[in-house]
Amino acid sequence: MAVDNRLGTSTLTFSKGPRITSRYTLVGPMEGKGPHALDFHEILSDDSLGQKTAEKTERLMLELAITKTLEQHGTRIKDVQFLIAGDLLNQITTSNLAASTHTAPFIGIYGACSTFAEALGLGAVLLQGGFANQVLIGTASHYQTAERQFRYPIELNVQHLSTNQVTVTGAAAAILSFAERGPRITHATFGSVVDMGLKDPHDMGSAMAPAAFQTIQQHLADTQRTLADYDIVITGDLGKQGSKMLRLLLEREGCSGLERLQDGGSQIFGDWQSVGSGGSGAACIAVMTLGYVLNCLESAKAKRVLVVATGALLSALTVLQGESIPCIAHAIALEQ
Amino acid sequence: MAVDNRLGTSTLTFSKGPRITSRYTLVGPMEGKGPHALDFHEILSDDSLGQKTAEKTERLMLELAITKTLEQHGTRIKDVQFLIAGDLLNQITTSNLAASTHTAPFIGIYGACSTFAEALGLGAVLLQGGFANQVLIGTASHYQTAERQFRYPIELNVQHLSTNQVTVTGAAAAILSFAERGPRITHATFGSVVDMGLKDPHDMGSAMAPAAFQTIQQHLADTQRTLADYDIVITGDLGKQGSKMLRLLLEREGCSGLERLQDGGSQIFGDWQSVGSGGSGAACIAVMTLGYVLNCLESAKAKRVLVVATGALLSALTVLQGESIPCIAHAIALEQ
Numbered sequence: 001m002a003v004d005n006r007l008g009t010s011t012l013t014f015s016k017g018p019r020i021t022s023r024y025t026l027v028g029p030m031e032g033k034g035p036h037a038l039d040f041h042e043i044l045s046d047d048s049l050g051q052k053t054a055e056k057t058e059r060l061m062l063e064l065a066i067t068k069t070l071e072q073h074g075t076r077i078k079d080v081q082f083l084i085a086g087d088l089l090n091q092i093t094t095s096n097l098a099a100s101t102h103t104a105p106f107i108g109i110y111g112a113c114s115t116f117a118e119a120l121g122l123g124a125v126l127l128q129g130g131f132a133n134q135v136l137i138g139t140a141s142h143y144q145t146a147e148r149q150f151r152y153p154i155e156l157n158v159q160h161l162s163t164n165q166v167t168v169t170g171a172a173a174a175i176l177s178f179a180e181r182g183p184r185i186t187h188a189t190f191g192s193v194v195d196m197g198l199k200d201p202h203d204m205g206s207a208m209a210p211a212a213f214q215t216i217q218q219h220l221a222d223t224q225r226t227l228a229d230y231d232i233v234i235t236g237d238l239g240k241q242g243s244k245m246l247r248l249l250l251e252r253e254g255c256s257g258l259e260r261l262q263d264g265g266s267q268i269f270g271d272w273q274s275v276g277s278g279g280s281g282a283a284c285i286a287v288m289t290l291g292y293v294l295n296c297l298e299s300a301k302a303k304r305v306l307v308v309a310t311g312a313l314l315s316a317l318t319v320l321q322g323e324s325i326p327c328i329a330h331a332i333a334l335e336q
Numbered sequence: 337m338a339v340d341n342r343l344g345t346s347t348l349t350f351s352k353g354p355r356i357t358s359r360y361t362l363v364g365p366m367e368g369k370g371p372h373a374l375d376f377h378e379i380l381s382d383d384s385l386g387q388k389t390a391e392k393t394e395r396l397m398l399e400l401a402i403t404k405t406l407e408q409h410g411t412r413i414k415d416v417q418f419l420i421a422g423d424l425l426n427q428i429t430t431s432n433l434a435a436s437t438h439t440a441p442f443i444g445i446y447g448a449c450s451t452f453a454e455a456l457g458l459g460a461v462l463l464q465g466g467f468a469n470q471v472l473i474g475t476a477s478h479y480q481t482a483e484r485q486f487r488y489p490i491e492l493n494v495q496h497l498s499t500n501q502v503t504v505t506g507a508a509a510a511i512l513s514f515a516e517r518g519p520r521i522t523h524a525t526f527g528s529v530v531d532m533g534l535k536d537p538h539d540m541g542s543a544m545a546p547a548a549f550q551t552i553q554q555h556l557a558d559t560q561r562t563l564a565d566y567d568i569v570i571t572g573d574l575g576k577q578g579s580k581m582l583r584l585l586l587e588r589e590g591c592s593g594l595e596r597l598q599d600g601g602s603q604i605f606g607d608w609q610s611v612g613s614g615g616s617g618a619a620c621i622a623v624m625t626l627g628y629v630l631n632c633l634e635s636a637k638a639k640r641v642l643v644v645a646t647g648a649l650l651s652a653l654t655v656l657q658g659e660s661i662p663c664i665a666h667a668i669a670l671e672q
Binding site: 010012053055056081082083086088089090091092093096097099100102103104105106107108109110111112118122125126128129130131189190191192193194195313314315316317318321323326328 | 391418427441442446448461528651657659
């Protein structure tokens with residue numbers, strides 16, 4: 001059987017021009033005091049939304065993001081062929097519960113903080129392949145749910161290390177379609193799992209950097225591009241520590257265009273905020289992409305952007321059992 | 337933009353004929369004493385595989401299934417474009433860790449016990465859409481890991497109810513490709529999340545039955561088929577309780593062909609085994625499909641089968657927080 005030429009590479013190309021045609025981002029109060037406050041659609045005045053538990057808040061945030069992006073697109077959920085969502089919680093219950101309020105066929109995914117790029121890539125696959133003409137994607141995370149699940153209940157007030165990251169409180173949703181406006185999704189490079197043997201759950205940036213490095217290398221090789229072919233190459237969420245590692249790895253390979261590198265985790269909070277190495281969480285690169293990056297594309301500050309979402313695929317239990325941290329990165333190329 | 341006619345329905349059709357061209361199933365000793373023992377490729381003599389923890393065993397089982405299905409196909413991992421896997425554990429760490437031993441781009445999914453059908457459907461999408469020519473899928477579950485994560489540590493010896501199900505210890509992997517042998521994947525009906533308000537985690541069959549009912553109805557309406565157009569319609573894993581509920585729901589709608597209904601969860605263990613309502617777990621419908629169903633198709637005992645994998649999308653935490661149980665079912669049609 002004849003095989004597509006592009007199968008010699010890992011990078012998928014989307015010739016039919018699927019686009020991000022509607023988007024909504026909402027963030028917590030702390031993210032709303034950061035340098036990208038103006039890039040987000042909504043800043044919550046409190047991080048509970050009146051809910052009794054942080055998990056219920058996280059779910060409500062995702063539901064709000066989904067509802068708002070549908071509204072802005074003038075699209076009813078029955079005209080969406082797929083809802084793709086995932087989050088950090090055990091059994092992705094935020095997404096499952098949010099999905100239960102909608103009738104769209106649901107594809108649940110898990111990619112830790114890379115979830116958003118996984119959803120973008122799968123959504124583009126469904127559009128390009130002719131399986132859908134409108135796909136809804138979403139993700140969410142909340143500082144308090146992540147702390148108590150992955151680390152310690154916040155009531156214990158455990159001191160954070162400088163390499164620790166702060167989970168972003170926020171949610172993001174988007175509609176991918178063939179409508180005429182919005183940035184095109186031109187390529188997706190799904191990464192493989194990279195495990196360099198690092199075991200410190202308090203330094204996930206260093207663990208994830210090699211995954212970002214590998215996916216960027218693969219993407220550039222497949223597309224015969226350099227970093228300089230992108231106005232922005234935004235990783236997320238490596239944080240300051242992980243970004244430093246990635247830069248070292250790329251420099252060692254003689255990679256040019258390093259000035260194009262940015263990192264969602266490092267940038268979402270300001271230096272005046274006490275956040276260790278930066279932000280993280282499934283919402284981090286999601287709100288930074290659908291907020292900041294898309295604003296850059298829409299205002300023509302950038303014409304072509306590579307989003308490289310990274311995920312640390314650990315659990316509290318794998319850490320206790322002495323496993324190292326498997327990591328992944330998926331890259332999505334967006335064009336004005 | 338012109339839209340495919342099939343978008344009027346939720347059911348995807350795969351005209352290019354992606355097939356299940358290699359498969360491997362392994363199960364624990366208890367499953368190996370059940371009525372389908374001869375359908376599985378390997379029965380473990382003990383359920384630890386010499387590992388220190390059940391989580392490490394679960395991971396090793398998945399790795400074994402992946403390695404064996406690659407070997408049987410004579411395929412190297414570098415010739416596989418995607419690995420799609422998921423499992424029941426928090427943050428799908430079984431799949432993440434197993435994936436870290438392979439170089440294929442990884443798509444992590446979560447669909448509880450419906451994971452296998454989600455993987456089959458996404459794999460067929462990637463093949464049909466021209467994004468891949470070989471996709472590897474896999475899943476695993478283990479009685480002990482599921483018990484201690486979702487219920488109680490087995491050391492407590494908590495008594496089970498008659499509606500409780502026993503998580504299947506096992507793993508399954510398959511290669512989907514355009515090779516000339518193996519059953520064709522002709523349709524996929526991805527289900528939406530159904531939540532009827534049921535809250536009892538000890539009766540997940542009743543919670544899941546409405547999801548199976550809805551997906552079956554959608555599939556039959558989309559394809560203009562009846563249950564009788566399939567030699568076997570195998571749900572999984574509703575268990576005996578859930579199967580009874582599904583049958584009642586279908587009867588009430590005047591649905592014919594109910595004699596074609598089978599259930600992976602109800603059948604994997606024998607009446608002589610103390611398993612409450614039957615088997616469950618991500619491996620249950622996976623080993624029953626890749627073992628029993630594919631044997632039926634290969635030996636021409638069945639020509640056309642509908643696999644309806646069901647999942648209860650709860651977590652221990654959502655139960656504690658009083659949430660009801662969101663459920664899902666994905667249907668995959670296979671033909672000889």
